[in-house]
Each structure stands twice: as structure tokens, then as C-alpha cells.
Amino acid sequence: MSHLKTVVEVTFEDEDGKEARDRYFLLHWGLKYDMIADSYQNLVPVHYTVAICQHIKSGVIETFLPEQLRVEGINLKE
Numbered sequence: 001m002s003h004l005k006t007v008v009e010v011t012f013e014d015e016d017g018k019e020a021r022d023r024y025f026l027l028h029w030g031l032k033y034d035m036i037a038d039s040y041q042n043l044v045p046v047h048y049t050v051a052i053c054q055h056i057k058s059g060v061i062e063t064f065l066p067e068q069l070r071v072e073g074i075n076l077k078e
Contacts, residue, residue: 007072010053010064023072024053024062032063 006026014020032050035043050063 005075007056007075008051008053008069009072011068011070012064023056024064025056025075026069026071027052027054027061030063 008024008026009021010024011019011021030050030052032048034046034048036046038044049066051066051069052061052063053069054061
């Protein structure tokens with residue numbers, strides 16, 4: 001059975017605060033919930049769309065904001 005996986009390049013800050021890029025499989029989209037302070041310092045619930053991705057080499061699952069992704073193509077896995 002074959003599986004298609006979308007390969008994306010993700011841009012992020014590394015441990016030194018420098019821009020880094022790496023390749024991930026895009027698994028699916030999800031929501032991240034958070035609380036932010038409005039102009040009156042009241043906490044307001046918000047949610048963000050996030051990409052749930054798996055690092056191609058290590059297999060680690062991470063989330064990223066959509067603007068951090070660039071689709072590279074499709075990888076066919078047997």
C-alpha cells in the first residue's frame with residue numbers, strides 16, 4: 001500500500017535566534033488555543049490554525065504557523 005506525503009520546507013528561529021530551514025512532512029492542520037490580553041488587559045481566548053508536521057529525518061512531531069511553510073512537493077512512500 002502506498003502513501004502520499006506532502007513535503008514542506010519550514011522556516012523558523014534556531015537556538016541562536018538565527019533563521020533556519022528544514023524539511024518536514026505535512027501531516028494535517030489543527031488548532032492551537034491560547035489566551036491573550038486585550039487593550040484593557042482582559043484575557044481573551046484565541047485560536048490559531050497550525051500545521052502539524054513530522055521531521056523527515058528524526059520523526060519528531062512539531063507545529064508551525066502556515067506562513068512558515070513552503071510546499072516542496074509530494075513524496076510517495078511504499
